[in-house]
Amino acid sequence: MNLFGKKSYVSIDGGERTKKSDKRRQKAEPSIPDGMWIKCNTCKAIIYKKEVTEYKLCPNCDAHFRMSPAERIAVTCDENTFEELDAGMRPQNPMSYPEYDEVIKKAQKKAGIPEGVVTGRCRIHGQDTVMAIMDSHFMMGSMGSVVGEKVTRAVEYATAHSLPIIIFTTSGGARMQEGIISLMQMAKVSEALGRHDEAGLLYVTVLTDPTTGGVTASFAMLGDIILSEPKALIGFAGQRVIQATIHQQLPEGFQRAEFQLEHGFVDRIVHREKLRDELGKILRLHSQPEREGTE
Amino acid sequence: MSDAMKSVAIARMIERPNTKQFIAGIFDDFLEFHGDRLFADDGAIVGGLAALGGIPVTVIGIQKGHTLEENVACNFGQPNPEGYRKALRLMKQAEKFHRPVVTFINTAGAFCGIGAEERGQGEAIARNLMEMSRLRTPIISIFIGEGGSGGALGLAVGDSVWMLEHGMYSVLSPEGFASILWRDSSRAAEAADLMKMTARDLLQNEVIDRMFLEPKEGLENNLEYTTAEIKWALLETLPRLMKMDLADLLEKRYQRFRKFGDFVE
Numbered sequence: 127m128n129l130f131g132k133k134s135y136v137s138i139d140g141g142e143r144t145k146k147s148d149k150r151r152q153k154a155e156p157s158i159p160d161g162m163w164i165k166c167n168t169c170k171a172i173i174y175k176k177e178v179t180e181y182k183l184c185p186n187c188d189a190h191f192r193m194s195p196a197e198r199i200a201v202t203c204d205e206n207t208f209e210e211l212d213a214g215m216r217p218q219n220p221m222s223y224p225e226y227d228e229v230i231k232k233a234q235k236k237a238g239i240p241e242g243v244v245t246g247r248c249r250i251h252g253q254d255t256v257m258a259i260m261d262s263h264f265m266m267g268s269m270g271s272v273v274g275e276k277v278t279r280a281v282e283y284a285t286a287h288s289l290p291i292i293i294f295t296t297s298g299g300a301r302m303q304e305g306i307i308s309l310m311q312m313a314k315v316s317e318a319l320g321r322h323d324e325a326g327l328l329y330v331t332v333l334t335d336p337t338t339g340g341v342t343a344s345f346a347m348l349g350d351i352i353l354s355e356p357k358a359l360i361g362f363a364g365q366r367v368i369q370a371t372i373h374q375q376l377p378e379g380f381q382r383a384e385f386q387l388e389h390g391f392v393d394r395i396v397h398r399e400k401l402r403d404e405l406g407k408i409l410r411l412h413s414q415p416e417r418e419g420t421e
Numbered sequence: 422m423s424d425a426m427k428s429v430a431i432a433r434m435i436e437r438p439n440t441k442q443f444i445a446g447i448f449d450d451f452l453e454f455h456g457d458r459l460f461a462d463d464g465a466i467v468g469g470l471a472a473l474g475g476i477p478v479t480v481i482g483i484q485k486g487h488t489l490e491e492n493v494a495c496n497f498g499q500p501n502p503e504g505y506r507k508a509l510r511l512m513k514q515a516e517k518f519h520r521p522v523v524t525f526i527n528t529a530g531a532f533c534g535i536g537a538e539e540r541g542q543g544e545a546i547a548r549n550l551m552e553m554s555r556l557r558t559p560i561i562s563i564f565i566g567e568g569g570s571g572g573a574l575g576l577a578v579g580d581s582v583w584m585l586e587h588g589m590y591s592v593l594s595p596e597g598f599a600s601i602l603w604r605d606s607s608r609a610a611e612a613a614d615l616m617k618m619t620a621r622d623l624l625q626n627e628v629i630d631r632m633f634l635e636p637k638e639g640l641e642n643n644l645e646y647t648t649a650e651i652k653w654a655l656l657e658t659l660p661r662l663m664k665m666d667l668a669d670l671l672e673k674r675y676q677r678f679r680k681f682g683d684f685v686e
Contacts, residue, residue, distance in 0.1 A: 212686070220626075220683035221617060271682035278679070300570070300592045302602060305616050306628050309570060309592045310681035313578050316547060317554030317675050324555065340592075342543030343531075343571040348551055362543035362571075363533035371533045381538055391541050 166191075168357075181398045190355045190398050192335060194237065195244035195259035198294055202402050203248035203257070210246040212279055217241060217272045221305040229265070229303065237264035241272040242297075245280040247289065251406030253413060255292055256284040262296040262336070269341055270301030274311025277345065281318040281329075290328035290409060295346040299339020299364075312344035319348050328412045330405065333360050333383065333392065347391065351408060353401070354383040354392045425613035428620070429595060431587040432566045433529075436641040439498075440467055440482030440525040443565055446648030447655065448473055448480060456507060460540060463504030464495045465532070466576075468511045473523075474656050476663075479515035481508045481576065482525030485566070498567075499532035502545035505575050509549050512556055521559040521659050524576040529594065531572030546575040553578035554678065555671060559662035563651065564588035564620075564629070580662055580674050582628070583654070584620040585647065586635040590628065591618035627680070 162175045169187035178184075180201055182191040199208045219226045234240055242264035247256050258280045260267045267273075277293065284291040300308040322329060331349030336359035343362055346352075354360060361381035369376060379385050386392040396404050422430070431437070444451050448471035455462040468481035485498035492498075508524070515522045531542055553560060553576075562579035568590030577590075584590065593601070595613035600606035617623070620632040633650050636643040662670060 214686050216685050218683040218685060221615060223615065271684045275682045275684055302592055302598060304683070305592055306590060306618065306623065306626070307681055307683060309574055310628065310678060312571060312574060313550050313554065313678040314681055316550035317578070317678055320551045320555045321675075323551070340571055343546040343575075344550055345547070347541070347544040347547040361538050362531070362546070363538065368533045368535065368538070372535065374535070376535065380535070385539075389539050389541065391544055 183398060188356075190335065190357065192262050192296065194263060195239065195261050195294075198259045199244075199248070199257075201398070202405065203250060204252065207249040208246050208257075209248065210244060211283060212245060212276050213240075215241060215272050215276055217270055217304075219304075220271065220307045221303065223303040223305075226303050233263075233265045237261050239264060241276070242267050242269070243273045243276050245276045247283070247287075250292075250402060250409055253406065253409040255290045255409060256280050256287075257292045257294075259294040260296045260341075262298075265301065266298035267296045267341070268298050268301040268308075269311050270304040270308050271311065273301070274308070274314050277315050278311075278318045281315065281322050284327060285318070285322045285325050288325070288327060290330065290412060291322065292330045292332065292405060293345060293349075294332045294334055295337040295341055296334045297337055297339065297341035297346075299341060309340065312340050315345045316348065319345055323348075323350075328409075330408060332396075332401065332405075333386075334358050336360070338362065338364060352391070352393050353396050353404070354386065354394075355398055355401075356383055356395050358383045360386045360392070423610045423614050425616075425619050425622075426595070426610040428587045429589055429613055429618070431640075432589050434641070435487055437485075437527075437566050438640055438644045439485045439487070440527060440565065441484060442644060443525055443563075443648060443651070444471065444480055444482065446644055447652045448478065451480065454511060457503045457510055459506055460503045461501075463501050463507060465498055465500040465528075466504035466508055468508060473652070473659065476659060477518070477520045478659070479511050479520055479522045480525075481511055481522065482565075483528045483573075483576065485527055496532060498528045499530060500528065500572060500575075501532050501534075501537050502540040502542050505531075505542075505545035505549050508576055509545075509552055512553065512560075516556050516558045519558060519663075521561070521663060522556070523655065524560065524562045524579065526562060526564045526568050526573045526576055527566035528569050528572050529567050530569035531575065546571050549575045550578055554674060557667055557671070559659060559665075559670060560674075561655065561658065561662075564590055569594065578674075578678065580670060580677070581630045581658060583631045583633065583651075584623060584629045585633050585640070586620055587640070588620050589618045590623055591616050 166184040168189035171186040245258040331352045333354040451471040453469040467484045471480045484495040486492035560579040562577040562582045564584040595609040596606045598612040599608040623629045636646045
């Protein structure tokens with residue numbers, strides 16, 4: 127169950143006692159305040175938080191930590207160009223799942239946003255695009271009605287305005303608490319992408335850690351160009367499910383971005399610090415002739 | 422046992438008639454075609470050309486076996502990516518020759534294995550969803566047993582979606598649901614009720630458009646009763662869909678799936 131439940135990094139605060147002693151130490155010497163250390167879940171190194179830049183990389187092993195949509199927008203879009211769409215959309219409870227309201231409230235508090243995806247339009251290197259960014263901190267980026275509807279509307283908006291769309295994926299799969307309605311979101315987003323495709327418009331997927339289940343089996347794999355961040359876990363089935371099915375050890379690096387590149391399902395693996403420039407280049411090389419020079 | 426769990430048990434019975442039996446009962450002159458032209462022929466999905474009262478139809482379905490030997494040959498009805506790609510190849514063929522597509526769904530889910538991941542299970546299903554949503558010929562999808570998640574949806578983006586009385590369709594199995602959300606797989610019956618996965622529930626929330634009652638003596642004991650009903654329904658529906666303006670047909674299919682979602686603004 128908690129296969130993807132880990133945070134990418136955890137605060138090392140030793141509880142009440144350390145806090146007190148830290149406070150004492152602070153008075154005595156200019157030492158590092160509590161909560162300023164984090165642990166990289168990849169290399170296990172203890173790192174000083176201030177060494178982590180806005181790109182959220184491990185300074186020791188270069189692991190790409192999971193990002194929130196706000197952090198993603200900050201390093202991807204031209205400054206102050208992101209205009210959010212459908213910001214107020216909130217989930218209902220189609221299956222009358224017990225305590226779904228509380229689960230949602232908890233997720234909202236944890237992620238600081240009302241649902242698992244942020245959509246909008248923005249500019250990258252001066253070029254207009256629609257963008258959707260999923261958030262793994264919100265119920266593991268699971269796709270329920272709101273995620274499906276917001277992404278579908280973003281795609282339809284892009285089609286209506288003849289714009290490209292870039293989707294940053296991260297998801298554990300369908301939102302089980304919404305039952306069959308969550309499954310239907312896969313068809314809904316895919317058909318909207320079909321119309322965007324028929325209009326001759328560009329769709330770029332950026333796969334980030336982790337992208338699995340129903341999102342992989344729908345819009346994550348439908349990009350004209352599919353980029354991935356290094357070492358991101360990308361797959362259809364969860365590793366525990368596969369292991370339980372075949373009773374075999376899974377190979378090293380199974381379902382990672384590099385595995386997907388080797389098997390032909392990813393166009394390019396792009397380091398996060400280069401992503402904005404690559405996206406800018408891709409958009410520029412797909413821009414309509416009459417738009418050139420507006421930049 | 423709850424009604425939902427009863428239906429789940431019936432849908433999974435090894436005696437339950439499979440896709441090939443439905444094809445034989447409904448269509449004439451079935452010619453099975455093999456392979457995805459890319460990698461292999463997946464025994465979990467059968468497909469080919471058949472006639473329905475003189476109308477050429479492309480028929481595709483997920484195949485389960487009645488014996489261990491049969492089940493090994495069809496991987497217990499759990500398709501690999503090449504199965505979904507074979508299905509898409511046959512659907513594109515149907516589009517080219519302007520014949521309708523009928524799909525039969527009966528799977529616990531798409532296969533979860535190393536090879537399936539290496540060959541892009543997610544990509545194969547995703548591609549089917551997008552291509553089916555815009556296939557320029559009518560599609561009818563019929564759930565005859567289990568309908569497990571994305572592996573079922575990958576053949577079920579139809580103009581009309583039908584289901585047998587004891588069919589089921591869900592985002593994951595009731596056992597999986599109970600074990601993931603409640604860490605207790607013994608609460609599967611409770612999960613089955615909550616998940617609204619039976620034909621009657623699905624009819625109510627419009628995930629399916631039509632339900633076929635099964636004979637009292639059991640589908641396996643009187644398959645002719647149900648295949649006759651389905652044949653009659655297809656003979657009534659397909660010519661109507663084939664006469665429809667293509668743009669209208671595609672718009673209706675789009676709206677059929679576009680409407681799902683429960684949210685407030």
